[in-house]
Amino acid sequence: MPEPLTAPLVVEFPFTRSLGPVQSAFLTGLRERTVLGVRTTDGQVLVPPVEYDPRTAEEIRDLVEVAATGTVTTWAWNPAPRRGQPLRTPFAWALVRLDGADTALLHALDAPGPDAVRTGMRVRVRWALERTGAITDIACFEPHDDEATEPTERAATAHASSPGVFADPVTAVTTPARLDYTYSPGRAQTRYLTALAGRRTVGERCPACRKVYVPPRGACPTCGVATDEEVEVGPRGTVTTYCVVNIKAKGLDIEVPYVYAHIALDGADLALHGRIAGIPYDRVRMGLRVEPVWTEGARYPDHYRPADEPDADYDTYKELL
């Protein structure tokens, strides 16, 4: 049994999401150093504001400005900040009810240590230096001494009589997300890939239906039982069906048109995929006999090319289509 294979796998998705009118006003407001809430029909002010009343599901659009100061309703000390979190040094996560709001907003609270944080403490927004219309326009909260405060700075663009009206409102947010994984293909595919690196193609036979699966995944999808009898197949095989690719894939250095085919290797009961070369694309046909072409140091065949033998009879591969 070879050592299980693993490989790093990064999944990244830069989601762009359009904003509803309330979200757009709130996030544009943050850009302009103004915090907006939305008033529900029963008079509660929700911050952060939502498009629909969480209790009644009514559409709510009555925006109101609230203060950039507030009170901690609960908190948690984060001694080891993680990637993407608002601060790089230890901080408190806090739910903060801003003055004028009835609900609390989650963000980071910059404080020297857990002893400096308590429920009920007064805090204020620390604005990010560069603001784009995102929740991260609030860099974090910081402790706030009401006695010593100067009048709240107010952004010039906010219009007190019609809160939420700004020039050039943001209408979408792009939230990049990256997750890092260690991919492991499992026992069966480790055996397959290890053999393939030695230029041998192995399948696995189902103990119940006797079919040989290539590449094997450890289970017979028909019978639902483990396949563990290793069977060497190929190297030659038969094209069972194919398509002509006319559009170049991003990052793929293959001239179009080319042929991508299902190839039933000799001894296999399942066709695998491979590219066909060494023959004009319009001469590839069902039944064509092919063999793998390896390049130096590769762990898998680069492509398949015609083998020097007559085409296979349709009856020999019709069950594999």
Next chain:
Amino acid sequence: MTHAARNVAIVAFAQSAHRRRTDGLSEVETLMPVLHDALGHVGLTARDIDFTCSGSSDYLAGRAFSFTMALDGVGAWPPITESHVETDGAWALYEAWVKILTGAADTALVYAYGTSSAGDVRDVLTRQLDPYYLAPLWPDPVALAALQARALIDAGETDEQALAAVAARNRAAGPQGAAHRPRAAGDYVVAPLRARDCPPIGDGAAAVVLAAGDTARRLHDRPAWIRGIDHRVETHALGVRDLTDSPSTRLAATRAGAFDAPVDTAELHAPFTSQEIVLRKALRLGDGVTVNPSGGALAANPVMATGLIRLGEAAARIHRGASDRALAHATAGPCLQQNLVAVLEGETR
């Protein structure tokens, strides 16, 4: 409808060993023996099953459409009637229960699996949050649970000593030989939660078999009858919720009939010690109730299977005569956002 018009029972339960990592195995290689085990308990094969339903999340291991690969372990040919939920398998069980109630099926296979070891589950679970106001801050599940724990402590509902007791009791009850043994208090992960207050991270799978009426009686001499199931969800906005309570759990329990008669056992899906405090209150569990004899999510936490395991463990206790009426609970989302409650009963002998 939450009280069953047709009698449906859990007749079999199986789970894998719970390991920190299973990187020598694919998900189907982890899952398949568990499916065979569950079906084997009642002498069935996948071909005898009318409906198959699973719960998992591709984000955990970063494998797109992993649930279709997992079906290789079922043997889905000739084509089977099948469904999948992208959440805990407890909700797959709910779907299967409804399917049987409609009369469209007499038997169902329900399974769930999670491979948290492939990624960093604290990062992965941030992606289920509100993408506008929360996800850009990457608040991880420990941070959110810690905010809830602090709120409970501030409200005088618990303290760190009481949380330590919850941790000790669950971990001591956990499966012997499992990868996750009781451990020392540990440092704060996110205060006030210490390592002992947080669930272990690991891989695993579970499966149950459901059957209706006479089929259930034929398959098991003491089926765990599902007397009711209900699930309820609260708003995603954390700042709107009272984190010291779980009205969704209480409502689900009411509608599942949990308060109609006392239960002797409760299997609670509380990944964090502080959440057991919230659930005990919402479910009005007194000292006479045996809570988490399996060790709960603090002993083994294969994310996406942990809730289904609660239903399976409660049923298994009824199967072996250790319980007559049990409550099983499953949760999803941050700070107990969504909650499912089932009431299971064994017949009086």
